[in-house]
Amino acid sequence: MxxxxxxxxxxxxxxxxxxxxxxxxxxxxxxxxxxxxxxxxxxxxxxxxxxxxxxxxxxxxxxxxxxxxxxxxxxxxxxxxxxxxxxxxxxxxxxxxxxxxxxxxxxxxxxxxxxxxxxxxxxxxxxxxxxxxxxxxxxxxxxxxxxxxxxxxxxxxxxxxxxxxxxxxxxxxxxxxxxxxxxxxxxxxxxxxxxxxxxxxxxHASPLAVSLVKRALADWGAELPALLDQEANAQALAMGSPEHRTAVNRFVNKEAPLFQWPVLP
Missing domain, CATH: 3.90.226.10 (2-enoyl-CoA Hydratase; Chain A, domain 1)
Known part of the structure; x- marks a missing residue:
């Protein structure tokens, strides 16, 4: 570009x-x-x-x-x-x-x-x-x-x-x-x-999961019931994502996860 x-x-x-x-x-x-x-x-x-x-x-x-x-x-x-x-x-x-x-x-x-x-x-x-x-x-x-x-x-x-x-x-x-x-x-x-x-x-991370984490933490300081409700909604969405299914399949098949945090130099 x-x-x-x-x-x-x-x-x-x-x-x-x-x-x-x-x-x-x-x-x-x-x-x-x-x-x-x-x-x-x-x-x-x-x-x-x-x-x-x-x-x-x-x-x-x-x-x-x-x-x-x-x-x-x-x-x-x-x-x-x-x-x-x-x-x-x-x-x-x-x-x-x-x-x-x-x-x-x-x-x-x-x-x-x-x-x-x-x-x-x-x-x-x-x-x-x-x-x-x-x-x-x-x-x-x-x-x-x-x-x-x-x-x-x-x-x-x-x-x-x-x-x-x-x-x-x-x-x-x-x-x-x-x-x-x-x-x-x-x-x-x-x-x-x-x-x-x-x-x-x-x-290699789930873009949906990343987005949901950032959105939830933007509401940091909200009341507990609201945060728990947001957590439940976010997890329901993430559970249905193709990235979640792929990650679970790789785990079951004893393959390395696609998303890995880089080690410190």
């Missing part, structure tokens, strides 16, 4: 999509051009059922340095204008957050402001020791955006989310692993390969 974007690189190999933020002059800042191209890519991924997993990463030694402050300073928008701009961003961000396939973020270097929030839109976050996560919004008199009020407490809990948002301090890769922001830590040389291997494992 050819790449036709100016600030992003997008490729699909063996049903795994890799989206690379690539705007070296701005440390991959989420400027107007990138926001527009991001929207296009998210729509493309959602519409292509052949894509089984998505990897998000950044080029040039950084993930994403956040919003484009120079553009923000000169935008000249009033309150209604800023609200409309945020709602435009939320339109594609919500589609990414609710994508029914796994999303894996591979974070090296800066993941600041909206870049931090963007990493949290993934299901799994892998990082390097030199990764730097920062909810930097308060440094410029703003509140966290790009879905951070939804996603950050789900990763670290409400109290720690408040601390990270209100302190606007840096979190390196080792602390991100300790806090649960990152699931695994890898060298810069191994990071993307590990993320893509993880994504590739889902090519």
């Amino acid at each position: 050819p790449n036709t974007f100016k600030t992003l690189r997008f490729e699909v190999v063996d049903q795994v999509a890799t989206l690379t933020l690539d705007n070296p002059t701005k440390r991959n800042a989420l400027d107007a051009a990138m926001r527009e191209e991001f929207s296009e890519v998210v729509r493309l991924v959602r519409s292509d059922r052949g894509i089984r997993a998505l990897v998000l990463t950044g080029a040039n030694g950084h993930f994403c340095s956040g919003g484009d402050l120079r553009n923000i300073a000169t935008a000249g928008l009033d309150n209604a204008g800023w609200r409309n701009r945020m709602q435009d961003l939320h339109a594609w961000l919500s589609e990414l957050l609710t994508l029914d396939r796994p999303v894996i973020a591979a974070v090296d270097g800066a993941a600041a402001g909206a870049g931090f929030s963007l990493a949290l839109a993934a299901d799994f976050v892998l990082a390097t020791p030199r990764a730097r996560f920062c909810m930097s919004f308060l440094k410029v008199g703003l509140v966290p955006d790009c879905g951070a009020f939804y996603s950050l407490p789900r990763f670290v809990g409400v109290q720690r989310a408040k601390e990270l948002m209100l302190s606007a301090r840096d979190v390196d890769g080792a602390e991100a692993l300790k806090l649960g922001l990152a699931m695994e830590l890898h060298s810069p040389e191994q990071l993307l390969a590990r993320a893509q291997a993880m994504a590739a494992s889902f090519v």
Whole structure:
């Protein structure tokens, strides 16, 4: 699939999509051009059922340095204008957050402001020791955006989310692993390969089961009766899927399962 974007690189190999933020002059800042191209890519991924997993990463030694402050300073928008701009961003961000396939973020270097929030839109976050996560919004008199009020407490809990948002301090890769922001830590040389291997494992997973798991966990915090009802409905659907029947047959015939989580390098 050819790449036709100016600030992003997008490729699909063996049903795994890799989206690379690539705007070296701005440390991959989420400027107007990138926001527009991001929207296009998210729509493309959602519409292509052949894509089984998505990897998000950044080029040039950084993930994403956040919003484009120079553009923000000169935008000249009033309150209604800023609200409309945020709602435009939320339109594609919500589609990414609710994508029914796994999303894996591979974070090296800066993941600041909206870049931090963007990493949290993934299901799994892998990082390097030199990764730097920062909810930097308060440094410029703003509140966290790009879905951070939804996603950050789900990763670290409400109290720690408040601390990270209100302190606007840096979190390196080792602390991100300790806090649960990152699931695994890898060298810069191994990071993307590990993320893509993880994504590739889902090519052999049941897309229905993956979708149902993500949908149920999106309702995390709901009352127990509602979650149990959702569980019963989801399992009934999964029981009737061809992937379930294939997996059971392979088990009975003592064959290796098709879906296997990749071993750590």
